[in-house]
Amino acid sequence: MSIPASLLKKLVQIPIFQGLTVPEAAEFFEVALEQVIEKGRTVFREGDEGDALYVILSGEALVTKKGVELAVLSTHAVLGEMCLVSPGDTRSATAVAKTELSMLKIPSRRVQKLIRGNNLATLKVVANLAQVMGQRLAAINDRLVAADSKKKPDARKEELADFAGILNRWSF
């Protein structure tokens, strides 16, 4: 579909599309389809084949994994971007329309073809994605450290239990 320049200008402000010129963005989004999903419907399920990436134009999507709420995404958020770097992998989470959702869907096969053809716009998107993933990894590491330090009171309990274990091994 052809996307109005006004929307393209907004899209290139999204982190993974940053650095694209408006013509490059137009080229990338050329094969995009607009989809409207009713409130409560599923966009994709954890375990489905990752066949496309989505950009939310309006509305909110709830992302969950094994029933645990991970995030609520809204306008200009990107969903399913992992399929750009690991085509064929299954979805790692489930996305459900929290309100009526209007989205752009870019098929993964199309993106792979552009990468193989050394399409500059697509390579820029992949480079941006690598950066975003790096930031996410750092955030996850911080959360792991925080979760670990919250466990500190338990550690003392284990230390006493360890000591009891030592005393049993020495058998008095």
Next chain:
Amino acid sequence: MTSAEAANWYFKKAARIMDVGERIETLLATPLRTVSVQVSIELDNGEIRTFKGYRVQHDNARGPMKGGLRFHPDVNEDEVLGLASLMTWKTAVVNLPYGGAKGGIQCNPAELSVKELERLTRKFVDQIHDVIGPTRDIPGPDMNTNPQVMAWIMDQYSRYHGHSPAVVTGKPIDLYGSRGREVATARGLQFIAREILRDVGQQVQGTRFAIQGFGNVGSHAARLFHEDGGKIVAVSDVHGGVQNARGLDVPALFEHVKKNGTVRGFTGGTPCRNEDVLTADCDVLVPAAIGGVVDQRVAAEVRARIVLEGANGPCTPEADEIFEQRGVLVVPDILANAGGVTVSYFEWVQNMQHVTWEEERVTSELQRVMREAYEKVGQISRTRKLPLRTSAYVLAIGRVGKATVLRGI
């Protein structure tokens, strides 16, 4: 290294062999409470003097804390703390239901009259009576404190809390003291000597003993080893020593000491220096005077196969290493001289139950306690291939540790 530092060194050595971890080590080494007071009294001449007094309560996981009270010019907080922890390990090795404590007043009792000592003792009790007691912390005699001092402590404490003989041990026989308390430490040494000599295929009969120190511990030990048929080949006190390779005539020696107040000048042997006793040709060396007398230099020259630590910390850790390399068996203070605190415990038991035991009962119960402790330490030593001292500390840490874990921290 002071004897207090040495005690901590041995504790750490055992704790590291057991791999208990740094924080558990700190938990076990740190005292529960340290009380520091200024004790002001009026001297006989009307002058006012202020003395520093301490009571350190190290650990109460196994029961009320127990430990001596000493009057000495060198008393300081560090030393008292080290000795308090030593009491925790000692009471644990002999499996008494006690924790460890120690106290002291920094003073020179030789410069004080009896009346001044009484005022000093009573004033000290005024300042610490809140933290001691028959189920909290039970002082006992130590350097320069005797049954009379214990009687003053009992009396002063009882003024606040009602009749309480069990607040202190080592009291005079005529005031709730126990029979057999005075010879208790020496009796303990006698029982340990019998056990270890049997283990190495010998017996006390004919064994040659050298004893450094002829006070409460050394003199009674000499008499008891002699009664068991042992030969006392060298003895000494602060004034000097005397030796006789064929064995000293112990009853005659006692007569001499009774008359002269020292073993020096006894004609039943040749005079020698105090240090010569440590390196005398003998089978069993009993350092029963003060701490730190056997250093690495002396240890290399010791000719005994067995060292029985009658005093607290007579061997330095360096000497201990040399003995280990040379295969000299060292029965550590926390086992060897634990007879004293054990009979203190019996005194407390009698006071708590309002009964009096005959001396035979005290002696046979003491023998049971010492044998059980020796057996347990020996078992750890054989199965873990550790020296007796480390084994004793391992046993003590194990017992205190178990009580700590069961009660929770």
